[in-house]
Amino acid sequence: MLLVAEVAEQQRLPQADHDGLFGLELLKQQRSEIPAVTHVDYSARVQTVHARTNPRFHALVSEFKAQTGCPVLVNTSFNVRGEPIVATPEDAFRCFMGTDIERLAVGRCYLRKEAQTAPVSRGYERDFALD
Numbered sequence: 001m002l003l004v005a006e007v008a009e010q011q012r013l014p015q016a017d018h019d020g021l022f023g024l025e026l027l028k029q030q031r032s033e034i035p036a037v038t039h040v041d042y043s044a045r046v047q048t049v050h051a052r053t054n055p056r057f058h059a060l061v062s063e064f065k066a067q068t069g070c071p072v073l074v075n076t077s078f079n080v081r082g083e084p085i086v087a088t089p090e091d092a093f094r095c096f097m098g099t100d101i102e103r104l105a106v107g108r109c110y111l112r113k114e115a116q117t118a119p120v121s122r123g124y125e126r127d128f129a130l131d
Contacts, residue, residue: 003046007032012042036074047075060105 032038065071
């Protein structure tokens with residue numbers, strides 16, 4: 001289920017004076033302990049997952065919370081600017097190895113970057129301007 005909800009008060013950070021900031025500079029200000037999902041108005045688009053309907057993904061989120069204390073994962077497009085969205089496990093591996101992504105979970109496979117033997121650096125940072 002997709003919901004729009006307010007980020008909880010206890011997750012919000014005190015805000016400094018943002019006078020004079022505009023556009024991307026204003027957007028880049030960290031507003032909460034979960035900055036990747038907190039919008040400028042302190043809203044977040046929330047997608048919930050339940051053990052009954054999606055047990056494997058629920059177990060992944062639960063384990064992530066157990067290890068990090070954070071019960072939130074970011075759901076985003078999986079691609080690099082200028083490249084098509086990942087559509088196959090091979091695309092996922094190529095993107096994983098060519099970027100600074102540290103971990104990749106695909107189906108029942110879980111990969112750690114440091115455990116891979118053949119780096120496939122694409123040099124994306126040279127090809128595309130960073131936001």
